Amino acid sequence: MERNEITNVTSSRLSSVLTDIHFWVPVAVLLAGLLLLKFIR
Numbered sequence: 001m002e003r004n005e006i007t008n009v010t011s012s013r014l015s016s017v018l019t020d021i022h023f024w025v026p027v028a029v030l031l032a033g034l035l036l037l038k039f040i041r
Contacts, residue, residue, distance in 0.1 A: 017023055
Protein backbone atom coordinates (compact mmCIF):
# COMPACT_ATOMS: atom_id res chain seq x y z
CA MET A 1 0.00 0.00 0.00
CA GLU A 2 2.72 2.50 0.91
CA ARG A 3 4.43 2.02 -2.45
CA ASN A 4 1.22 2.90 -4.28
CA GLU A 5 0.74 6.05 -2.16
CA ILE A 6 4.31 7.17 -2.86
CA THR A 7 3.75 6.63 -6.59
CA ASN A 8 0.54 8.65 -6.43
CA VAL A 9 2.26 11.52 -4.61
CA THR A 10 5.15 11.50 -7.09
CA SER A 11 2.88 11.47 -10.14
CA SER A 12 0.74 14.19 -8.55
CA ARG A 13 3.81 16.38 -8.03
CA LEU A 14 5.03 15.75 -11.56
CA SER A 15 1.60 16.56 -12.92
CA SER A 16 1.41 19.80 -10.97
CA VAL A 17 4.91 20.86 -12.09
CA LEU A 18 4.20 20.12 -15.75
CA THR A 19 0.93 22.06 -15.70
CA ASP A 20 2.31 25.04 -13.75
CA ILE A 21 2.79 28.26 -15.74
CA HIS A 22 5.46 29.41 -13.26
CA PHE A 23 7.62 26.49 -14.39
CA TRP A 24 7.15 26.94 -18.13
CA VAL A 25 7.65 30.72 -18.39
CA PRO A 26 11.30 30.65 -17.19
CA VAL A 27 11.97 27.56 -19.32
CA ALA A 28 10.60 29.35 -22.38
CA VAL A 29 12.62 32.49 -21.62
CA LEU A 30 15.77 30.41 -21.18
CA LEU A 31 15.25 28.57 -24.46
CA ALA A 32 14.45 31.82 -26.29
CA GLY A 33 17.62 33.38 -24.86
CA LEU A 34 19.72 30.44 -25.98
CA LEU A 35 18.24 30.58 -29.47
CA LEU A 36 18.87 34.31 -29.60
CA LEU A 37 22.49 33.79 -28.55
CA LYS A 38 22.94 31.16 -31.26
CA PHE A 39 21.38 33.52 -33.81
CA ILE A 40 23.62 36.46 -32.78
CA ARG A 41 26.79 34.40 -33.13
